[in-house]
Structure formats: C-alpha cells, structure tokens
Amino acid sequence: MSDIASNSFVRQDLLTERPAPVKTTGFVGLMRTRLFNSPTNILLTIVGALLLWFTIIPSVRFLMVDAVWSGKDRTACLTENAGFAVGACWPYIQAKLPQLIYGFYPEAERWRVNLTFVLAVVLLVPMLVPRLPAKGLNASLFFLAFPVVAFFLLHGGGIKGFGLSWTADLLQLFDDSIVNAGQALLTLSKTSTVAPLFWIVGNFIVLVGTAIYWLIFPLTWLRDQLLGTGQSVWTDFAITAAIVSLIAFVLGGGVRTGGRALASSVATFIAIAIVIKLMGLDHGGLPVVTTNLWGGLLVTLVVSVTGIVTSLPIGIALALGRRSTIPLIRIFSIAFIEFWRGVPLITVLFFATYMLPLFLPGNFTVDGLVRALIGIALFTGAYQAENVRGGLAAIPRGQGEAAAALGLSWWKTTSLIVLPQALRHVIPNLVNSFISLFKDTSLVSIVALFDLLGSLRASFSDPKWSTPSTAFTGFAFAGIIYFIFCFGMSRYSLFVEHRLNAHRRN
Amino acid sequence: MSTEARKPPPQIALKIRRFLGGKAGWNGVAVQFAFAAILGWIGYEIVSNARANLENQHIAAGFGFLRNNAGFDVNQTLIPYTGSDTFLRVFVVGLLNTLVVSVVGIVFATLIGFIVALCRLSPNWLLSRVGEIYVEIIRNLPLLFQILFWYLAVLAALPNPRQSISLFGIAFISNRGLVIPSPVGQSGLEPFLAMLALGIVAALVLRFYARRALFQEGRMIRIWPYVLGLLFGLPLAAMLVFGRPFSFELPQLKGFNFAGGSRIIPEFVALTLALSTYTAAFIAEIVRAGILSVHKGQMEAGSSLGLSRGTTLRLIVVPQAMRVIVPPLTNQYLNLTKNSSLAVAIGYPDLVSVFAGTSLSQTGQAIEIIAMTMGIYLLISLLTSAVMSVYGWRVSRSLGA
CATH class of the missing domain: 4.10.860 (DNA Excision Repair, Uvrb; Chain A)
Incomplete structure (x- = not known):
C-alpha cells in the first residue's frame, strides 16, 4: 500500500480556475453565435435591423401612435383637424363594422x-x-x-313536406326528364336519316319512363294525399321516420343485432323533430332573408365552410374513381380532376355565373350565392381529390389485401380499412387546402357577391369617410382578420402533423 | 417425345372481360353502362336546356361573333388594335397581355423568391427571422387582397404626375403609372445585334468544346475569360466602329402629363407587384426545402475531395437541389399565370378581363367565350405538365434508374 502511495503523485493544491466557456445560450449567446460572429454577419445583422426598422416602426406608428380613435365622420381623420399627420382612422372601421360583418343583413x-x-x-x-x-x-x-x-x-x-314528398318530387323530375328525352328522339326520328334507330331507342326510353311512372305512382299518390291534409309536414315526417327506422333495423341485422341501428335512427329523428319544432319550420319558420342581403365576413365564412363540407366528399369520390379499375370511371375522374385543376378559379366562377344558368331548365333559377358555391365546390373538390389520392397511395397494398382475405367487400374494405388510414395521413394537406380555399373565397367579390373584401371595397366609396388614410385603415383591418384565420389554420395543421409524426420524432 | 412447354390457353373471354370491365369483370361492365347512361342523361339535359334557353334569349350559338367588330378600346395593347377590330383580335390582345404580365411576374417572383430563401437559410438569426416574417405574412393573406391593396391603397396614394417621384431623373412614378425611358434604335443597331448573336454562338461552341475535352480527355480548359471577351468585347467593338446602337428617349414633364418614354399603366404595376411578391413567398419555401433536402454529407464529401466551397455548391449541391426544386417551381409559375386572371378585379386588360368580361357582356355568347377562355388556360397547364413529365423522365434516366 505505502509503496504505491509513495510512488504516485497526488496533487495537493487546487488547479487555477479556467475561464468559463463562451456562453452560447440565452440572448447574449445568440448575439455572439448568430448575429455578430463575423464581419459578414455583422453587416447582415445591420441590413436586417434596417429592414425591420423601416417596416415595423412606420406600421406601429400608423396603427397605434398616429391613429385617430374616435370621431363621427371623416373630419375627425383629417390632418388639419387632428393637428398631426393622421395614421389609421379607426372610427371609420367602427362605423362600417356591421357592414363588414353582416353586409346588408337586416338589423x-x-x-x-x-x-x-x-x-x-x-x-x-x-x-x-x-x-x-x-x-x-x-x-x-x-x-x-x-x-x-x-x-x-x-x-x-320553412318546409312543406319531408323525406317522402322530397323523394317523390325528385323521382318525378327524373322521370319527366327521361320521358322528354324519349319524345325528343321520336320527333327527331321524323327528319333524321337514321330514323328507325332513333324511333326504336326513343320508344324504348318512353316505355322505360312510363314504367317508372307507374312504379313510383304509389309514392306520388301518397304525397298528393298528404298535401291535402292540414298537418302534411308531421304526417310525412312520421311516415319517413318509420320507413327509415325500419330499413335501418333490417340492415342492422334484424331482431338479433338491429336494436342499436334502430335506436340511433329513432334518436336522430327525435333530434330532427325537436329542431323542426324549435325553429317552427312546419309553419313558415323564420322570416326569409334573401342572399343578396348577405355580406361581409358572413359570406366569407358561409362560402368557405360550405366549400370545406362539400369538397371533401367530392374529393374522396373522385380519388377513389381515379384509382378504380373500371376504365370509364377512371377516365372520367382523371379528366374531371385535370380539367378543374387546369383552369383558374375566376374562370370557374364566371362559368358558374354565366354558363350554369343556361344549362338548367328555364323555369329553374339558382341563387347567385349558390351558383358561386357550386363552382367553388367542384373546383376545390378536384384539388381535394389529389390530396386524398396521395393518402390512398401511402397505404400499403397489404392492408387492402388483408381485408379482402378476411372476406370484406370492396365497400367495406374502403370505408373501414383504407379510407380512415388514408385520411388521417393527409389531414395536414387537407387543412392546407382549406387555407387556400379560405383565401380564394375573396374571389367571389368579382362576381358581384359582397364578401369581406367586397364589402371593404364598397365601403371605400362612401364620401362620408373618404380620407387619405381610409384605404390603408380598411386593408389593415381586413388583413388582420384574414391573417388570424389563415395563420390559425396553418398552426393547427402543423400541430396535427407533429402529433401524427410523434413516433418519428428524434 | 418432345418436352416443349404447352402454350397457355388463349382465354379470349377473359381478355374481353378485362378490356371491357377492368378487374371488376362483368360487374364493371354493368357499372360502366349505368355510369354512361347517367352521363348521357346529364349531357342530354344540358344540351336541350341550353338550346331552349338560348332560343328564349335570341342568342345565335356558334363562333361567328368572333368576326364582328368589338367596338371598345383596350388601354394596353402589345399589337396594334383599335375599337373597329374583331373580337378574335381582342382575344389575342388579352392573351398577350396575360402572357406579358405572367412572364414579368415570373422573373421578379423568382428573383425575390431566391433572395428570401437565402435570407431564411442564412446563419444570421435576424435575417432568417425577417425572411420568415415575410413568408408568413404574405402567404396568409389572399392574393386578391394584396392586388387591391397595391392598387387601391398604395398606388392611389402616390402623387399626380406633376409631383411624381423621380428615380435618378430617368423614371417617374405617379398615380398614372410608371414612366420609363424607351429605347430608340440608331444606325449601329444591326451590327450590334449581329455581333451579340455571334458572341453568344461562339461562347456556346467554346463551352461545348471545353466540356468534351473534360469528359473525354480529362483536360480542364479555363474558358471564362474568352467567353466574357466574346460576349462583351464583340458588341463593344461593333459599337466603336458603327456608332451607338440605340439611345434612350427620356420622359419629359409637359403640362399635366409626361411626354416621351413609355408609360406602364398602374394596373400592370400593381398586378406585377402583387403577383411577384405573393408567388415569391411560395418559391422561397420551395427553394429552401430543396436546398435543405441535400444531405450535409454531400457538402462534406465534396470538401474531402478537395473541391472548394463554391465548386462543391455549383457541382454537387445545386444540381441535386434543382431536382427537388424544379417540379414545384414550375407549378408555382403555372399558378402565377392562372392567378394573373385576378387582373379583372382592377381592370388590367388580360384575357379574362377583356374577353370573358367585356366581350361577354357585349355579345352574350357565354358558352363560347367561357369555353375558349378555359380552354386556353387548360392548354397552358397541360403543356406545362407535359414538359414537366419529360423533365421528370430525363431526371430519372440520368440518375441511372
């Protein structure tokens, strides 16, 4: 023991402290490593600071320091009255706020x-x-x-009927159109060179139409009877509820397992009944406010929410169609998707506004807002189809094959196995599409609908508020609203993406 | 006894079934029949309704209207046009205006986009934050909002021509647009252009020669001094011999407006500004993602081979990044071209504005006009995607796949 101790050197006094390592964290560390560590970087920092200085300071001055916060009309926002170079004119926004949010919706x-x-x-x-x-x-x-x-x-x-009458109306419309088509062919056959062919096909179509007429006759008869009674909505509702519940019960597995389906169906109908009663839909409902009175943020949100809700089913259907093995459906889906993706949205809106009314029966007028909605739904549907297709392609083939091995049909494989996984994969992409849809809703102002941007533009022409800073103020306000919505959605999509990739994080 | 393999049975019925109904077989055939019937029915409804509606409104279908006189003026034309020209010429004028604003927008968008991307990639913290703020703000505001902002707020707030802002005394910005000097050809123009073309061709030949020497014999030839000499020396020499090729006509303030020079209408300025800054934000993200997609090891491998930093970037990093960047970049160029149709909101005379807007309201030929407008945009986008698939095919081939 002593041997070792005598041979080895043991330091008795402490070493002098070494200087602390250069700090690389915190604000000082940041300055040292990322801002001022080399001459080039110092130059770049100065450039960046100048850029910020010349954008942030004037905007803050405009929005807050030099702004006018109260007043009755434009005189409050004029430099000679305020006594300083006026920035934002907030009383103008205050006065126009109802118009920017509701448009001309009755107060x-x-x-x-x-x-x-x-x-x-x-x-x-x-x-x-x-x-x-x-x-x-x-x-x-x-x-x-x-x-x-x-x-x-x-x-x-309000509503005049319910499921039964609507089904009857729809079927009758369809049947009328078939019979008309057949009759048109018959009249054509009198002048055409291939008359016999037209005559045969026309007669066949008319025959089919007549057969359908007699097939749906009980339904139409029942509808006419219902309209005769005073309580048409509720009788119709009861019959529809009974029929749909029965179908749900049978499809759900009959006596053995159908109870669940029956219960949910009945619960749904009770909820519908409560809504109808609460809103008084059976006797007229709320006073009608036509869509040409709607405006501002209301239209922006209506258009974007409708676009989101309708484009997703269209997108899923098209994506499945594009992957289908049936040639005609695949070709149709590809052509449909590529067509709508290849043209600008504004031409789609022009199409919906000027061309669509020509394609509908003459007595059938479609509201301007609904026309724009149809155009936007088709356009966004095509984009969503490509998103969904990306998700479908990401699902390994084994999933579908395993489902087929278990004996599931195509519909069950798709709706229970493939689609849920595929959609979960592409939630961030779908949200990104929703962001661009939200931004694109501003285009409806070009086809004479007053969304937020349209109302803003209309409010510029009010002489009561025309000052040099009116336009800037309006754009600042609308810009903040758009930014909050879009930025919020993009942050949410990032959040979902992180959650979905949690297993891949390192 | 021969051991030849037996031929498989022809299975004609199976092949027909496959051809007609895909994998779904006869079910597929039935589905197709039902689908075709529905499509046919919808098509019939559309045609018959359109015919009846047109008859009611006394509109003659067909493209005959294209030969009628338009009777309205267009405030920016690249080809000669007067109000007495036909609607077909209006179509061409609008198309050219769309193309010119797209091309100018694409150039500026690429420039700004690359600059912003470099800012975001810069090791400097402040500069990368500035780039990020730019991208976030621009991407989260609608394009139409930005177009209207530039047009209704910024350009409208500019002073009138008499107090216009002067840029070095040669260009003037006012609420009537941007006035810039216009080049006027002089006597030396033809020799100058000829020498320029000769220089470009000679430089290309030189480059071809140097590449072949490098790849086949392994000889490095430094050609850039000669290329510079050819590109600049030849035209300069021509200028010295034959005199100035062109001179600039400076705009002069006369009365209430400018005389001389060429005026760029404010709608064009606003549209170009908005389109290029908006698309630049998207391009910046694409370029950034592309450069980040090249693995760090590539850079290190390059320097371990003894290549300088610049050479590594030029020969190793950028070519690989470009493969990732080019397809979405083309997509953005296409988007910019399609977005230029928003010009209709501020009255820039592009295709949608003069053709689908003014011409449609004058003639009422909705079906023909909108079909033509959509068709042109569709053609542009299909051409672009065709070019892109050729590019993708070449890239995958050069990767040795």
Missing part, C-alpha cells in the same frame, strides 16, 4: 347570424381538440346537421 335579424357563429364555434372547437371524445358524433353534427340548421337560421323559411 333586427342579426341575432340569427350571431347564433350561427356561436353554434359553429361550439361544434368546431371540441372537434379540433384531439383529447375530447365522441369525434364521430361531433363530426356528423358539424358536417351534416349544422349546415342544414345554419341554412334555415340564416336564410329562414
């Missing part, structure tokens, strides 16, 4: 718009928070029930 009815906004938020927030349960119920409420309720809230009006 007494604006609670309906507010109620719709509240409903949307109440339904949307739980859906976006991943921890909360009952996503399926929530999604079906938001995507199916909410649009209908929102329509009757915003537009007003």
